[in-house]
Amino acid sequence: xxxxxxxxxxxxxxxxxIRRAVQLAxxxxxxxxxxxxVNLDFLSHTSSSRVHTIEEEMREMGEFILLTxxxxxxRGGVEAHGVVRDxxxxxxxxxxxxxxxxQYVVLGRPRHSARPNVFDExxxxxxxxxxxxxxxxxxxxxxxxxx
Numbered sequence: 001x002x003x004x005x006x007x008x009x010x011x012x013x014x015x016x017x018i019r020r021a022v023q024l025a026x027x028x029x030x031x032x033x034x035x036x037x038v039n040l041d042f043l044s045h046t047s048s049s050r051v052h053t054i055e056e057e058m059r060e061m062g063e064f065i066l067l068t069x070x071x072x073x074x075r076g077g078v079e080a081h082g083v084v085r086d087x088x089x090x091x092x093x094x095x096x097x098x099x100x101x102x103q104y105v106v107l108g109r110p111r112h113s114a115r116p117n118v119f120d121e122x123x124x125x126x127x128x129x130x131x132x133x134x135x136x137x138x139x140x141x142x143x144x145x146x147x
Contacts, residue, residue: 104139
């Protein structure tokens, strides 16, 4: 199997990423594997009994986001699958790329804002290099300027 892995977070920021994955699939004839990762590491220091409930709700939200992405791909005449995983985003992207023998990975470029972001440009570049070296896939970064 071969394809395109497209990691999505949902919301308006994911729209250009999904559009680019669909366009790439149309050009290449490859299926898309949309990926949503539930990562609750930020709750690891919480002793709340609600962590399980939050995880279930985030998983359901991820499934809805993936269904929406799959519908968009279908409208473009593209085969698409949705995958929800738990854990580290980077580890799950690498794992799915290996499982699908992905030729491409489509990622959204984090927005630049006054708030500190998870990825500054240097960390983003290291993340991209890690994915490319561990999977052999070509990483396609989609910025906000993509229509």
